[in-house]
Amino acid sequence: MVFIKTLNIDGLIPKIPLIQGGMSVGISLDNLASAVANEGAIGIIGTAGIGLLENDKVKNVKEANIEGLKKIIRKTKEKTKGIIGVNIMVALSDYAELVKTAIKEEIDLIISGAGLPLNLPSFLEKDSKTKLVPIVSSLKAAQVIVKRWWQHYKYLPDAIIVEGPDAGGHLGYKKEDLQKEEVQLEHTLPQVVKFAEELKKEHNKDIPIIAAGGINSPEKVKKMFSLGASGIQVGTPFIATHECDADIKFKQALIDAKEEDIIIIDSPVGLPGRAIKNKFLEEVEKGERKPFICNFHCIKTCNFVDAPYCIAQALLNAARGNLDEGFVFVGKYGYKIDKITSVKEVINNLFQDI
Known part of the structure; x- marks a missing residue:
């Protein structure tokens, strides 16, 4: 005990x-x-x-x-x-x-x-x-x-x-x-x-x-x-x-994730992050996402000039269930x-x- x-x-x-x-x-x-x-x-x-x-x-x-x-x-x-x-x-x-x-x-x-x-x-x-x-x-x-x-x-x-x-x-x-x-x-x-x-x-x-x-x-x-x-x-x-x-789709992404789906990404805020690999992150990795117009200026350290996506918008999209335009942050053992x-x-x- x-x-x-x-x-x-x-x-x-x-x-x-x-x-x-x-x-x-x-x-x-x-x-x-x-x-x-x-x-x-x-x-x-x-x-x-x-x-x-x-x-x-x-x-x-x-x-x-x-x-x-x-x-x-x-x-x-x-x-x-x-x-x-x-x-x-x-x-x-x-x-x-x-x-x-x-x-x-x-x-x-x-x-x-x-x-x-x-x-x-x-x-x-x-x-x-x-x-x-x-x-x-x-x-x-x-x-x-x-x-x-x-x-x-x-x-x-x-x-x-x-x-x-x-x-x-x-x-x-x-x-x-x-x-x-x-x-x-x-x-x-x-x-x-x-x-x-x-x-x-x-x-x-x-x-x-x-x-x-x-x-x-x-x-x-x-x-x-x-x-x-x-x-x-x-x-x-x-x-x-x-x-x-x-959103339920956000929760489902976690439930469906396998061990190999949980990856370390380079976040636009200048820190590594742990997330579930999906189509959105694969497009980022391939360079298919282009720099964007920063509307929020929400993070002091965000390199929005070169970043291929807006971290705030991506996380917001995911929370709403739109995982084609966002992704899920998750702990190492989320799978x-x-x-x-x-x-x-x-x-x-x-x-x-x-």
């Missing part, structure tokens, strides 16, 4: 020590986040492109994203009294506006990765209750964030998510490093756990470490807790649920999912016999 710690994120204590991955564009919104929260875990809204869901022809994308985020947070709160958060990527052009909006809406926590969220505490107001949780892929990244936050804001992270290279979507590693032993979650997680223990001695603050990336079975869950994690973050298994906000279940079943499966 593995001892499962209580996950305590500075007073936010879910019944189940699980955070649902914040998947964008349009995959984890009010339905999925509230369903996870209602099961006693932490539900997360994916914020990238949130203002494009109803109308992707909007003139003012920043304004649409702010209004879209407000709307989805409020809808989620109507559906649950549980713990909910948002995932806001540092790479987003409107990062600051989305963070401020989430804090004003009194979201329980903000998770921030795809870059180092070095100024995240600067957006908190005196009476803000929102907790701040960075995502890192290395001990060095955790150390840099903690040093900056403490020096500039006298603030320490309320938790840290360590995401390994088996995750879906954008990955915080160079493509050629993904197989290296020293970047694997089993290697990095204990390093960051030890760092958190040192911080506790120095500052008397518990910083729970949450493991993420490729956690798809009770055996993996047990392994993460045995390595010192206080919780897990899981994304891909929640895609193939009735409650997931994506093992073969049917649509429920949020409750996903959580029960991960924590069975624990």
Whole structure:
């Protein structure tokens, strides 16, 4: 029997020590986040492109994203009294506006990765209750964030998510490093756990470490807790649920995927990504997709001059079920999912016999 710690994120204590991955564009919104929260875990809204869901022809994308985020947070709160958060990527052009909006809406926590969220505490107001949780892929990244936050804001992270290279979507590693032993979650997680223990001695603050990336079975869950994690973050298994906000064709693409279909791509945002190979990505690979007019300017690092497609539009198309003009981001072991279940079943499966 593995001892499962209580996950305590500075007073936010879910019944189940699980955070649902914040998947964008349009995959984890009010339905999925509230369903996870209602099961006693932490539900997360994916914020990238949130203002494009109803109308992707909007003139003012920043304004649409702010209004879209407000709307989805409020809808989620109507559906649950549980713990909910948002995932806001540092790479987003409107990062600051989305963070401020989430804090004003009194979201329980903000998770921030795809870059180092070095100024995240600067957006908190005196009476803000929102907790701040960075995502890192290395001990060095955790150390840099903690040093900056403490020096500039006298603030320490309320938790840290360590995401390994088996995750879906954008990955915080160079493509050629993904197989290296020293970047694997089993290697990095204990390093960051030890760092958190040192911080506790120095500052008397518990910083729970949450493991993420490729956690798809009770055996993996047990392994993460045995390595010192206080919780897990899981994304891909929640895609193939009735409650997931994506179109059924998006879910079916995951169910139909075989092991060889899950590939690493070069994303226009400058990071490698893990996705399901399809006709759209094959056309990109063959050079049949041409540079486009960038209407959104949504990602700071996007090389839209040379990029053969718009990542926001492609992900939005896929979420709507148009996989001829988009693709599905997925974790390394997504091919093992073969049917649509429920949020409750996903959580029960991960924590069975624990």
